[in-house]
Amino acid sequence: MTHTSTEENYIKAIYHLQLSRDSVSTNLLSAEMNTKPASVTDMLKKLRTKRIVHYQRYKGFSLTEAGNRKALSIIRKHRLWEYFLSSKLGFEWDEVHSMAEELEHISSDELxxxxxxxxxxxxxDPHGDPIPDHRGKIRVIKQVSLTEVPVKKTATVSSVKNQSPEMLELLNHFHIALGTKLKLNRRFEFDGSVEIKIDKYPATIISEQVALNINCTL
Amino acid sequence: MTHTSTEENYIKAIYHLQLSRDSVSTNLLSAEMNTKPASVTDMLKKLRTKRIVHYQRYKGFSLTEAGNRKALSIIRKHRLWEYFLSSKLGFEWDEVHSMAEELEHISSDELxxxxxxxxxxxxxDPHGDPIPDHRGKIRVIKQVSLTEVPVKKTATVSSVKNQSPEMLELLNHFHIALGTKLKLNRRFEFDGSVEIKIDKYPATIISEQVALNINCTL
DNA sequence: AAATAAATTTAGACAAATCTAAAAATATTT
DNA sequence: AAATATTTTTAGATTTGTCTAAATTTATTT
Known part of the structure; x- marks a missing residue:
């Protein structure tokens, strides 16, 4: 079964939305896809005939087993291309996403x-997100946000939630990259900010808003 | 000005057809694109409004200067991706074309x-075809087909016209690759076949049909 | 449990790229 | 130069993914 790029984008969007909530609505998906709810309904009917989603009108929808596999294969492609762009061509992580959005639709499995x-x-991948293997298996690691790291403990930065250029700029400024080891010196209860120490750099304070977007392994 | 993949494929096809003849017809282009002449006419109107082709109904068409530049940029992408697939991922030359057909439409110039x-x-590229540089400049080399190499002269294989798996198989069998140096021992006037010698391998005879598809530098 | 609000779906339309069938222009033959 | 053949274009239809506006279903208030 082959899929158009548009179908693949819907499949991917449904997968991502399903991860963070237990039911996805037509409106939510239309917002995610920057289309109108009516367009989503049309696409759901199409994806149902292709056995990608379970769907009954007015009753909601979810990916089938095949839909899930397909989503993982698209995400695999996306993240492998991101890795390529970053590690081989030297792009920054905030630059790779849009190119990978195109590259993920190249069809060849052998490629x-x-x-x-x-x-x-x-x-x-360059954002620390796991790359599914050829079977669709994802290596799950236990991560906590920087706000949850216990005081005086050392943690390793493993991924970031917000992957915008602005966040990248901030992290560069703080000398934080994936794999960076840091110690959480103290937590300020007033505003939730945290003081961290990275080996040779002086300790700095990071706002809760930023810390919430940094994931670590302990 | 942006172009759809389909438009880009038309532009590329017109460019290639223009190389080998001095005027391209609607019928010829439709054959090349595996579409009907009516579809070509529609596309020509579209490409005319985008100033990619000069076109007057019933009077023929040709690429504008901008069209030519666009064609060269697509060909550049195609051949760079082919080179990547061959040199980095280890694909054979008969495998790279279809993948490059998809990859050539990835939009980023920085990529x-x-x-x-x-x-x-x-x-x-892996077939010996020149890759236009970022300005669209093509390095032209003087090539002759193997049938035109003078007797007793040594030549270097520089490209092949027919890039099918069958041709690849034959060339592998003859130990011929791009860059291979060979000496033309003799030419058989009866059928146009030629006897060649490649360093340590015994001399072999190659039919005219095959020899015509092998380009060499002298 | 009505009334109202929100979410979802249907109906009908549009743009892109294609098709078939028919018409128009050009080319070739007699 | 007519007649015929070939090429090209137009006209109208189809598919995919989208839209707006209206209708329907479900959810929430009063």
Missing amino acids: ITRLDNFLGNPAF | ITRLDNFLGNPAF
């Missing part, structure tokens, strides 16, 4: 298999 | 600039 091997079968 | 540098600014 992805070889790209994966060429890159050394990476498990995480 | 292509970086890919070009990553690959070491190659001048020729």
Whole structure:
């Protein structure tokens, strides 16, 4: 079964929305896709005939097992291309997303298999998000946001939620990158900000808003 | 000015057809694109409004200066991706074309600039075809078909016209690759076949039909 | 449980790229 | 130069993904 780029974008969007909530609505999906609810309804009917979603009118929808597999294969492509763009072509993480949005629709499976091997079968993309393997298996790691790291504990930065240029700029300023080890010196209860220490750099204070977007492993 | 993938495919096709003849017809282009003449007419009107072709109904058409530049940029992308697929991912030349047909439509110019540098600014793709530089400049080399190499002269294989799997198989069998140096021992006037010698391999005879598809530099 | 509000779906329309069938222009033959 | 053949274009229809506006269903208030 083949899918158009548009279908693939819907499948991916449904997958991502399903991750963070237990039911996805037509309105929510239309907002995510920057289309109107009526367009979503049309696409749901199409994806139902292709057995990608379970869907009954007015009753909601969700990805089928096949839909889930398809979503994971698209995400795999997206993140492998992001890794390529970052590690081989030297792009910053805030630049890779839009290019990967196009590259993820290139159809050849053999291409992805070889790209994966060429890159050394990476498990995480430049934002720290896990890359599904060829079976769709995702390596899950236990992560906590920087706000949840206990005082005096050392943690390793593993991914970031907000991947905007502005966030990248901030993290560069703080000398924080994926894999950076940091110690949480103290937490300020007044505003939720945290003081961190990264080896040779002086300790700095990070606002709660930023800290919430930084994931760590302990 | 942006173009759809379909428009880009038409532009590329017109460019290639214009190379080998001095006027391209609606029928010819429709055959090349696997569409009907009526569809070509529609597209020509569209490309005319975008100032990609000069076109007057019933009077023929040709690429404008802008159309030519656009064609060269698409061909540049195509051939750089082919080079990537071959040199980095290890694909054979008969496998790279269809993937490059998809990859050539990825829009980012910065991506292509970086890919070009990553690959070491190659001048020729895996079939020996020249890769236009970022200005659209093509390095032209003087080539003759194997049938035109003088007897007792040594030549270097520089490109192949027919790039089918069958041709690849034959060339592998003959130990011929791009860059292979060979000596033309003799020409058989009866059928136009030629006897060639490649360093350590025994001399072999190649039919005229095959020899016509092999280009060499002298 | 009515009334109202919100979410969702249907109906009908549009743009892009294609098609078929028919008409128009050009080219070739007699 | 007529007649015929070929090429090209127009006209009208189809598919995909989208839209607006109206209708329907479900959810929330009063």
